[in-house]
Amino acid sequence: MASLPFTLNDPSLLHEASLLNGKWVQSRSGKKFDVEDPGTREVWASCTNNEVADVDQYVETSYSAFKSYRQVNPRGRAKILLKWHELVTQAREDIAKIIVYETGKPTAEAIGEVDYALGFAWWFAGEAERIRGSIAQPSISNRRTLVIKQPIGVSVALVPWNFPVAMIIRKVAAALAAGCSMIVKPSPETPFSVMALADLALRAGLPAGVLNVISTDNTNTPSVSERLCKHPLVRKVTFTGSTAVGTIIARHCSEGLKKVTMELGGNCPFIVFDDADLDQAIAALMILKWRTAGQACTHANRVYIQSGVYDAFTQKILEATQKLQVGHGADKGTTMGPLTIGRGIEKIEKHVADAVRKGGKVLCGGKRPDNLQGYFFEPTIISGMTSDMLTTNEEIFGPLLGLYKFETEAEVVEKANDTSMGLASYCFTRNVSRTWRLLESLEAGMIGLNTGNSSGAENPFGGIKMSGYGKEAGKDVAIEEYLIQKTGTLTTSIKSDGNKDSNGCQAPRVGQLTSPAPL
CATH class of the missing domain: 3.40.605.10 (Aldehyde Dehydrogenase; Chain A, domain 1)
Structure with a gap:
């Protein structure tokens, strides 16, 4: 060794x-x-x-x-x-x-x-x-x-x-x-x-x-x-x-x-409505995007923000992200480490280039840091994301956060569900009726309602659509998932006196047809 x-x-x-x-x-x-x-x-x-x-x-x-x-x-x-x-x-x-x-x-x-x-x-x-x-x-x-x-x-x-x-x-x-x-x-x-x-x-x-x-x-x-x-x-x-x-x-x-x-895999939408508690949503997104350097299937892949709070939310998430300390995981003060594998960096670079080419604006990050030797990529935020970008249609699995603007609930539900994946979805709103509607209308196996933490031993974990089947x-x-079921059919004894079964009910005679006929 x-x-x-x-x-x-x-x-x-x-x-x-x-x-x-x-x-x-x-x-x-x-x-x-x-x-x-x-x-x-x-x-x-x-x-x-x-x-x-x-x-x-x-x-x-x-x-x-x-x-x-x-x-x-x-x-x-x-x-x-x-x-x-x-x-x-x-x-x-x-x-x-x-x-x-x-x-x-x-x-x-x-x-x-x-x-x-x-x-x-x-x-x-x-x-x-x-x-x-x-x-x-x-x-x-x-x-x-x-x-x-x-x-x-x-x-x-x-x-x-x-x-x-x-x-x-x-x-x-x-x-x-x-x-x-x-x-x-x-x-x-x-x-x-x-x-x-x-x-x-x-x-x-x-x-x-x-x-x-x-x-x-x-x-x-x-x-x-x-x-x-x-x-x-x-x-x-x-x-x-x-x-x-x-x-x-x-x-x-x-x-x-x-x-x-x-x-x-997942292509998880994160939806913020005008009436959301923005600080609550920011706190959840900081975990759902930057933990493990963005390398989790349940992480927010597409962040949809209603137009009324788009600018305010963008400023808040930008300020919070810029406080991250990128470095070796063992170094004191590090809050975001490297990607685990080198090819992950190449994928992020491809996504960033595609978004910029199609009109996205890099607000922070966007490149490998100059002073670090490992598989590092700066935490990156891009605004002005659109539906034709790679990030919309592929799981990112890295430290890239794309911001999308929307106007109505019906519009964002359609966009959120417009993916073959269905692992998790997240939404933030103070409207209780809307919360119930989203729970039923979002196509995902796990729905975070004013929270980004959907996983725990007590909760069934798993997706729908192309995100898989079965639960953990x-x-x-x-x-x-680790059990089989066996069905045993037991015939109870029949009393010989009178043609009654053990419950006192009339039992069928030999050769007598009954309806329905037992198999």
Whole structure:
């Protein structure tokens, strides 16, 4: 291991290996890939690089572990999750440091991600004991219908790099609570934070093989992911990432009819009406645009401002944005770090050039800072945005904020919905009737009403349209993604005296037709 640019309270949490059946192992080829600090572009560690030939052993050991773990009672699963929660809490500073050097996030954001992620471990520990079946009396009197719920089996989580800890705990905790085993394939940019979480899960008492983690570089990611999706022992896949890649994953999973959860891209509108509390809207937008340097699918992609407050709002967001301190995530005072990957800068430059060419005005930013070596781009605000610009039609995923002017509610609803995406929408107004109308008329899976914070362990997370399907977090719905239902039909005994069933009702004679005829 190379000399780290930071120190950990518990250095044993950093693993340059994959987790297979409770052991830290290298790939069969022995090859590794480098992980660089986005804030300096310097390599600070290397991780084992698995290939397709390595995949089957991860699935087979996961399946073997599932057969025994599924028998662990719900309280036993809950205790493991609560212990995991406790250990991650104790290690939050170490995990946050790893996040900073993997993603580039400022330290405060990294710690915030760990705290946010912990909510999912706590929540699903409770959900483990709340899985319920049902029993009912059907239309045929001497029958009873029973529905039981059981874990679906080996699950696979394919995750990106922008929230490596939060997304892993959200997915893994749900699977473990349901009684499933899981294989995680982390992003090549962020393997070490995921390995640290897996280490703590083992320490919490999770049996070997119930959680396997297989690391790859960008070159091997497509083929390894495909094999995981198509493996006959895998029954469930949960994917977070772009819509383009999600479409490919769904195609892979269709071959074995896998159950799939898709949390895909967004093109989220942020609407500010004339009667809004502008300070409240500004505070929400500062988080929804600049946190993680704009690299989140739920971030505001198009900011629509009603004409009566357009100038005032523009001035306020400009003043607030100019106070941001761009720098390395580990530096004291940094409030916005670098982008995680270099190609993100090229995309932002393309969007800025397109907007300016079509009449947009750059109010601040618009370029790479001269004094920083990492993947940095200045927080950029462009006014005068129009519907024909790239930023209107593509997910930005970077520190670019475009301002659009609108006149009426009907107009802005039409513009907000004019996208193939449907992850989240945000609106700010003091008009209660309008709030209810927007909740129903905006086409998104999550609607922020006078708030930019729509995500939490208690809330179902997921989109509609091309932003995916299925839900993560929330009561009942998320854990259902890892369960199957079995219907049992029970015929009760029939009394021999008189032709009555056990409820005293007339039972059909042999050969007698009834309506409706039972199947």
